[in-house]
Amino acid sequence: MAKGKIVVDIDKCKGCELCITACRHGVIALAPAGRANVQGYRYLEVIHPERCTGCAMCAQMCPDAAITVWRESGKGKA
Amino acid sequence: MEMKIVAERTKLWADKPSPYCPGCGHGIVHRIVCELLEEMGLADNCVFMAPVGCSILAYTFLNVDVCQPAHGRTPAAATGIKRYRPDTFVVSYQGDGDLAAIGTAEIVHAASRGENITTVFVNNAIYGMTGGQMAPTTLPGQKATTCPDGRDVKAGMGYPIRVCELLRSLGGVAYLARTTVHDAAGAIQTKRAMRKAFETQVRGEGFSLVEVLSPCPVNWGMGSLEALRFVGENMTAYYPPGEFKVSGAEV
Numbered sequence: 001m002a003k004g005k006i007v008v009d010i011d012k013c014k015g016c017e018l019c020i021t022a023c024r025h026g027v028i029a030l031a032p033a034g035r036a037n038v039q040g041y042r043y044l045e046v047i048h049p050e051r052c053t054g055c056a057m058c059a060q061m062c063p064d065a066a067i068t069v070w071r072e073s074g075k076g077k078a
Numbered sequence: 079m080e081m082k083i084v085a086e087r088t089k090l091w092a093d094k095p096s097p098y099c100p101g102c103g104h105g106i107v108h109r110i111v112c113e114l115l116e117e118m119g120l121a122d123n124c125v126f127m128a129p130v131g132c133s134i135l136a137y138t139f140l141n142v143d144v145c146q147p148a149h150g151r152t153p154a155a156a157t158g159i160k161r162y163r164p165d166t167f168v169v170s171y172q173g174d175g176d177l178a179a180i181g182t183a184e185i186v187h188a189a190s191r192g193e194n195i196t197t198v199f200v201n202n203a204i205y206g207m208t209g210g211q212m213a214p215t216t217l218p219g220q221k222a223t224t225c226p227d228g229r230d231v232k233a234g235m236g237y238p239i240r241v242c243e244l245l246r247s248l249g250g251v252a253y254l255a256r257t258t259v260h261d262a263a264g265a266i267q268t269k270r271a272m273r274k275a276f277e278t279q280v281r282g283e284g285f286s287l288v289e290v291l292s293p294c295p296v297n298w299g300m301g302s303l304e305a306l307r308f309v310g311e312n313m314t315a316y317y318p319p320g321e322f323k324v325s326g327a328e329v
Contacts (some may be wrong), residue, residue, distance in 0.1 A: 005081060012094075016101035016295075016302040022262040039095060057262040059085035063105025064096050070081035 004054020005070040006046060012066040013043040019058035019067060020044075025051040028058060088112040090121055090141045097135040101302030103292025103309075104133050106259045107200055110269045111169060112140065114276055120167040127156045129181075131173035132206045150181025153188035156195045167279065168195040174215040175205045178239045182214075185245075192250025192284035196275045199241060199287055202294035203313060210297035214239045217316055221299070238316060242289050246322045252284035254322040258291040260309035264319075271321065283325060291317055 006027065015030055029047045037043045044066070046052075054071025090112040096105050115121040126142045128134050130149035137144035147155035156170040177185050177199050185197065204222055205211040212222040212229055215238050219228040229235050242256045255271040258264040268290055275286035291313045293305035300308060321329045 004084075009087070012096075014095070014100035018101060018106075018302060018306065021303060021306060041100065054081075054084060056085040060262040060265040061106065061259075063098065063102055063109070065087040065091050065105070065109050067085065068083065068087070069085040071084045073080045073082045 002050050002052045002054075003072050004052040004056075005049065006052055006054075006058065007068045008044045008046065009066040009068070010043045011038045012064045013037060013041060014039065014064055015041040015043055016063065018061040018063065022057040022061040024055075024057070025053060027052045088116050090116055092139045092141055094139055096139055098132060099296045101293060101295040101305060102132070102206075103202060103259045103290070103294070104200060106265055107198060107268070107290050107292060108133070108136060108140065110265070110272055111171070111198060112142075114269065114273055115142065115167075115169075118273070118276060118280075120276070120280075123165065124167045124169060125156075125159055127152045127159070127168060127170040129172040129176035130207075131176050133171055133173060133200065134207070136171065150176050150179070151184055152176065152181065153184045153193070153195070153197065157188055157191075157193045160193060160195050164194070167276075170195050170197045172197060172199050173206070174199070174201045174203065174213045175208075178214040178241055185241075186248070189245045189251050189285045189287070190248045192252070194279055194282055194284055195286075196272075196279045197285075197287040198272065199289040200292050201241070201289055201313075201317065202292045203238075204294050204297045206294050206297050210299075215241075215317075217312055220312075222297075240317060242287070242317075242322050245287065246328065248285075250285050251287070251323055252326045253278040253286035253288075253324060255287075256289040256291070256317060256319045256322070258309055258314055258319055260291070260293065260306045260314075267319075274324070278325070289317070291319070
């Protein structure tokens with residue numbers, strides 16, 4: 001069971017990939033080419049939810065505040 | 079298993095997409111400012127002073143009071159608000175064209191008077207809103223629409239201005255730091271420095287400024303990841319991150 005969970009607000013995402021550079025666990029990737037959100041951008045998808053540790057580094061880098069992160073309780077807020 | 083939220087969109091960020099280009103550092107800096115205003119309980123009593131530049135669009139999606147002065151005059155208008163209502167928390171947000179070019183006189187004198195405001199200075203080494211012209215902070219050799227062969231410091235284009243080093247000697251400056259947002263560690267460091275700057279204003283110690291090195295992938299003609307590398311390798315080499323002044327004393 002993963003220690004963390006992330007949810008992406010797909011329609012706010014602009015596919016800039018900054019979050020992907022911050023994720024060390026390969027949890028997230030851009031959607032396959034040809035799939036776009038309401039803004040016309042390829043958006044972020046969670047491809048390996050089981051690897052998520054809830055470190056919230058992706059959210060630290062998101063310029064669009066589109067990522068919400070949960071972590072197992074017992075650890076402080078990032 | 080019980081999970082709790084460790085990161086989410088702040089309530090000061092309206093429920094709509096930000097107006098900035100993909101990969102723009104303004105979004106990260108706006109988010110950090112909003113998170114701090116919320117965490118420190120300053121949001122209800124805050125005036126966000128927007129500059130002329132891309133971040134003029136802050137008022138379209140931030141749920142804070144925003145004032146929009148003339149180009150470069152953000153510190154002057156912030157001075158007026160802070161002096162008339164000293165209980166107001168004033169965040170003066172400026173870009174490099176606004177602060178280091180047309181607004182050089184305003185920022186130098188606001189700093190020298192020790193106005194009790196916090197300036198967030200986003201340095202992306204280019205004029206973003208007007209289409210990628212050379213800014214005072216454009217690196218030597220960096221291309222822009224007005225220096226298509228790269229900035230040539232010997233050909234009358236001058237040297238890039240290091241704003242923190244310029245302001246360091248001024249007596250009114252209480253807190254001065256430079257950070258980057260090219261990686262998550264830098265973003266966390268930026269939040270830490272900005273918290274110190276905000277606390278400096280809350281304590282009434284004087285002028286505080288945090289310079290943030292930020293990517294502008296569209297006007298640099300790069301992909302977002304290439305732009306992050308440019309900030310991490312080229313910009314930090316010319317503009318070394320770190321704290322310059324804390325509580326009025328040089329570090």
